[in-house]
Amino acid sequence: MVDSGIGGLTVVKESLEKLPNEQIIYIGDTARMPYGPRTPEEVIAFTKQMADFLIATKDIKLLVIACNTATASALIPLQEMLPIPVIGVINSGASRAVQATHNQKIGIIATEGTIASQIYTHKIRALNQQIEVFSQAEPDFVKLVEDNQYRLPVAQHQVKAHLQSLKQANIDTLILGCTHFPLLRPFIVEAFGELDVTLIDAGAVTVDTVDDYLKAHDLSAQKRTRPHHTYYTTGDVQQFDRIASQWLDNQAPLDVRHLKITQNHLEEA
Incomplete structure (x- = not known):
């Protein structure tokens, strides 16, 4: 799941409730937010970088663009470019x-x-x-x-x-x-x-769409031990952790990590 910043955590919260067996890996591009004033070309490039990182390092089965601005600009290009299904909001x-x-x-x-x-x-x-x-x-x-x-x-x-x-x-x-x-x-x-x-x-309505898609294509995760969720930010880890823990009402520590922005891709710091 990718977003321009922390707003997509509202979609994460809905996913944690409705899709409890699914592992969530989230990237918030807080270092480059807001996406709203940026050109469509920039938004497509940034969203593609996040998607490429998740596909290359996490072997994800489906990508959710949990950002309306990124969905507006990047959904169709990413659906055409990526080897996995992509759902927007x-x-x-x-x-x-x-x-x-x-x-x-x-x-x-x-x-x-x-x-x-x-x-x-x-x-x-x-x-x-x-x-x-x-x-x-x-x-x-x-x-x-x-x-x-x-x-x-x-x-x-x-x-x-x-x-x-x-x-x-x-x-x-x-x-x-x-x-x-x-x-x-x-x-x-x-x-x-x-x-x-x-x-x-x-965003919340989109989680229903994701659930329907996973079931229709036999991609739903089987019930297992509680999946481990990982949160990445391109910005300040401590600030992201503080806000995310508050939003998600999470009592246990979150696994929050930093992604470094290089010339044209992202890599784990």
Whole structure:
């Protein structure tokens, strides 16, 4: 599983609950995040480096791109280049949102890169052309989470202020189009107040897609002793460990390791 930083840990948490027999190897490219302002070419290159490391050293059977920005830019190229199945977080989120909406008004909050790609809008309209889509880039939300401020009053105030336009649009479904955003769920719910808005966690929904794929292709891990999970970061190991342990509510120490960025590949430090 690869992500631009620590946001993908929300997908890891869902995977630990729904896929308890599967071993998870996670890479968070914290040294080069955020991916939102980067060019598609950069995002593809960085995501490919992470995938190459996992395939070459860990013999993984399936790759999950647990980042909406990376999915938007790199999913199709990696599906064409890699010898293993690759699943992203956008198709599942768009499909679930279309199923959930009643008034045909769907909001999307994501990074600049994901919004600029218009991939969610295209996926939604392909399923139902009558749906109105309201997209909004929220790079500040990513920063709140990455800075571990997502439970503080500053986050509460920013979320409420930023979501006023979507509230006024009278959406009834909101796609959390960045894996960081589920951490802000309490403040997002509060921001919509009396409106009954269904929140779609694209990352969490994707875990169901992964489960279905593994079962359909007879790739599901058999029940065994508790699998050992490994977490890699290209940034500060201690900071990643601290935030990951908090997010995952993990009591036992996590196996967190550092990946060194070389000229065009990653290697374990």
